[in-house]
Amino acid sequence: MPMTGLSAFRPRVAMLAPTATDPMIDQAVLDACIDFCERTLVVKRMLTPFPTVADTAVYAPAAPADESVAHIMRVWCDVTELDPLDEEGIGSPFGFVTTVAGQTNTPGRPRYFNETDPGSISLFPRPDAVYTINARVALRPLRSATTVDSQLFEDWVEGITSGALARLYAVPGDLLNAPLAKYHAENYMASVHRALLQAPKGRVRSQGRVTPIHI
Structure with missing residues (x-):
């Protein structure tokens, strides 16, 4: 993905924080991008499909370069979508361990998934054969990233800029300015709220339909 x-982002940030150095700006922008992605889950992608291994329940699919998985959104086993299962819904210890003394952990075709560890997919029951797994995930930049998803720049540059400025204006020193930090933090959160409204529907606007009644 681009x-x-x-x-x-530097020109927009430097225009309002001219004494900030490039490394300071880049760090503030990166932190704002990570926070924005974690709050909104706006950057969503299909990961590269991967095969299961018989008797192996947990998988850590690879994310694109400079990114990590923020949240597992949906998972398919072959073409069947699996139901998400939260931790409270896991009624068996086999959801967390592979063996229990005196008990049998029977494998089968996966029907549920859980994210027991960040970015990892746990399948229940554990696979009894080779299946193809597809996963739709929300991504966020790595802490070491030098690039971010272009969507953050093209669609949310004003919000990310405000998020970076809010951080810079909170740094003790020449940049410290509590009123401006508060102002840009509010602008940033307004962008977060707009993204949250868009995220569930994506970019498609559905048309309401009324079934005609013939009289």
Whole structure:
């Protein structure tokens, strides 16, 4: 997927924080991008499909370069979508361990999934054969990233800029300015709220339909 360098945000941030150095700006932008992605789950992608291994329940699918998995959204086993299962819904210890003394952990075709560890997919029951797993996930930049998903720049540059400025204006020193930090933090959260409204529907606007009644 298209990626944009952190330096692309610099002119907008530097215009309002001229004493900030490039490394300071890049760090503030990166932190804002990570927080934005974690709050909104706006960057969603299908990961590369991967095969299961018989008797293996937990998988850690690879994310694209400079990114990590923020949240597992949906999972398919072959073409069948699996039901998500939260931790409270796991009624068996086999959801967390592979063996229990005196008990049998019977494998089968997976029907549920859980994210027991960040970015990892646990399948229940554990696979009894080779299946193809597809996963739709929300992504976030790595802490070491030098690029971010271009969507963050093209669609949310104003919000990310405000998020970066809110951080810079909270740093003790020449940039410290509590009123401006508060102002940009509020602008940033307004962008977060707009993204949250968009995220569930994506970019498609459904048309309401009324079934005609013939009289």
